[in-house]
Amino acid sequence: MIVGDSYGTVQKNGVSQMHLSYLNAKAKLKPLIVLVKNHSPDAVISRQLQEFIKLVTRQDNQLHYYDTEEDIEPLLVQAHYNAVANNKMVGGWVRANDEESTTSKKVVYEKPVDILPSTTEVEKNSPDDEDFIADKVSEPIELTDFFEIQYSAQAYEGGNLTDVTRSLTLSWHEILMTLMRIPSTFSSYGLQNAINRLITAKAEVDIKKEMPNVHAVSRCQISQADINNLQRQLVGANWIQLMTYGTRVSQELWKLTFYAKNLLQNHTSSTNKQDE
Structure with missing residues (x-):
């Protein structure tokens, strides 16, 4: 992804297509290379561009x-080379144990330059509305299925307070039920609080x-990485989507999608029929 001089035209949902493209890319849970001018x-x-750069900088990106x-083309070659080395990726047409030839390296490292458009081209060819993130899984x-997390908590035992860190497995059904209990729109902080409450109910x-x-447990917190x-998986699965909130990208608000609500409704109906 290339971040230049412009944030882009703000769409109906309050952010630009570049920002939506970034969110979608992060949802893929794969290495993301970002070039910032x-x-x-x-x-x-x-201000929108400044806030967006801050967002990209503080998240786990290359x-x-x-x-x-x-400078862009040589940087892309270098960035791709680093990504291949750091993530131990090998091109599909090269055997892992074979030494790459100079020609092979040229093909592998220059290919992203051919397929990665500039910010201007992305905005030019992008949809005019929020269909980019709506109703597409x-x-x-x-x-x-299940989602494993790490959490920290304080456990009280015989008058002593102990800090503990443990793993916990949550079902996606439990997570979706938790999302249903959140107000219609919520921040990332609100999502974190809701998951912490779910953990608290299971932690003791x-x-x-x-x-x-142990006779009491408090201050249950899901790890920041988890x-x-x-959140990236929820976006990628179309369970939550970005809502309009002015143009301040540092204060993103989310909502549960109709797709997620229907998914839970269909699951509940199917379960009830099986019980009859």
Whole structure:
């Protein structure tokens, strides 16, 4: 992804197509290479672009900075090379144990330059409305599957307070039921609080497996990495979508999609029929 001088035209949902493209890419749970332009101190940059750059910078991305458009191609070659090395990826036409030839390297490393459009081209060819994220499932989730998390908590045992960190397995059905209880629109912080409440309901039983004398548990917190992972999967599965909230991308608000609500309704109906 290339971030240049413009944030792009703000769509009906309050953000630009570039921002929506970024969210969709993050939902794929794959390495994301981001090229950000270095702006001079006296450059006039919109508040939306400044906020978006801050968002991209603080999240777990492979960041590279460029000064002019001439820097982009060599940076992409370098970035792709680093991604291949760091993630131990090998091109489909090259055997893992074979030494790559100079020609093979050229094909592998230059290919992203051919397929990655500039920010201007993305905006030019993008849809005019929010159909980009509506009613399209890119990473389906089965309600009977599970999502494993790490959480921290404080356990009280015999007057002593102990900080614990444990793993916990949640079903996607439990997660969806939790989402249904959140108000119609919610922030990422609201999502985290809801999941923490779900964990709290299970934590005492979970912790007592190793600490049977525990009489109370408090301050249950899902790990930041896992809540970020969870949110990306929810976006990728079309369970939640971005809502309109002015143009401040640092204050994103989300809502549960009709697809997710129907998924739960159909699951409940199917379960009831089986019980009859």
